[in-house]
Amino acid sequence: MxxxxxxxxxxxxxxxxxxxxAPPFTENFNLGDANWRFSTATTLTPVASGGPDGSAYVSRTFSFSSLTNPAATSATVFRAQDEFNSSGVAYAGNWASLGVNEVSLYVRHSAPEPLVFNARFANPANFPGASYFSDPVPANVWTPLTFDVAAASPQLADPSYEGTSYGFVMSNIGHMQFGVNIPAALVGSTTPFTFDLDSVSVGVVPxxxxxxxxxxxxxxxxxxxxxxxxxxxxxxxxxxxx
Structure with a gap:
């Protein structure tokens, strides 16, 4: 006994x-754009079907030459911010105390070569933050991405956490941003490319x-x-x- x-x-x-x-937050965009925005706070385009599981997703088509800085080597494409009430701000909070160590999503793009996607998670004032890079993503196919946001993440772009610390950044997350690194051959390109996003999850992996x-x-x-x-x-x- x-x-x-x-x-x-x-x-x-x-x-x-x-x-x-289990992920404490998931956004599948089945009810629209959920107040997520493009880099300039422009609204995204909700698409009713065709996502990785056949359901809804959000999209944005633009050229790199249309960015505020056409010579930029990176672009933020999708934003969730507390001031936009993105996803009802359900993703925001103290990720450090919750034990959040992973952010996953699906992306797709129409650029003529593989693109490295980046992610940034920041305080409500948008500073400081923590940035991460993905492996190159091929064109025209839904691709799952996973960002390891634990303190010792190998994907971390700036170990200094923009001059602060893991605890300082992750204890007060208000912004999530996903974008791309622009290859030299595409900097300032006038060709419009389409970027799609679906199934963003913030989770705790044992x-x-x-x-x-x-x-x-x-x-x-x-x-x-x-x-x-x-x-x-x-x-x-x-x-x-x-």
Whole structure:
């Protein structure tokens, strides 16, 4: 009985950890643009179908030459900000205390070559912030991106957190921004390119040790149940033989 109780407690603990790993925020744009904006606070275009799962997404078409600085080597394409009431500001808050360590999304673009996407998460005043880079994203196909926003993230572009610290930035997130690094051949290009966004999630992914504990606890619980069943069934089998 003690063994069963111990295994049950371990399994419950592990499963509660897994439940906490569910994303605390997801925006799928099924109800429109959710007050997300383009780099200049211009509205995005909601598209009713055709997203990575066939449902709605948001889009923006523009040329790099139309940016405030046409010679820019990066562009912010999608913004969620507290002052816009983006997604009801459900993503904002103290990511450090919540244990947020991952932001995922789907993107698509029509540029003629793969583009590196960037992400920036900042305080409500838009400074300071933390910036991250993705691997190159191919054109014309929905691509899932995951940004590791933990303190030791290998994707972090500026380890100084714009002259502050991980805790200072992540304890008060009000802005999320996603954009692209512009290749030299496309800087100032007058050709319009289309950028699409869907399924933005802010989440807590369990550490490997927690995932291992869950597997170990589940295995131990299953073994205990099998042993219990075996101890019950053995006397019955002997009775039949005799």
């Amino acid at each position: 003690i063994r069963h109780t111990t295994c049950a407690v371990l399994l419950t603990t592990a499963l509660s950890t897994l439940a906490y790993a 550490e490997p040790a927690a995932a291992g504990l869950m597997a170990l606890s589940a295995g131990a619980f299953g073994l205990a149940v099998r042993r219990r069943r075996s101890s019950i069934s053995t006397p019955q089998a002997n009775a039949i033989v005799s």
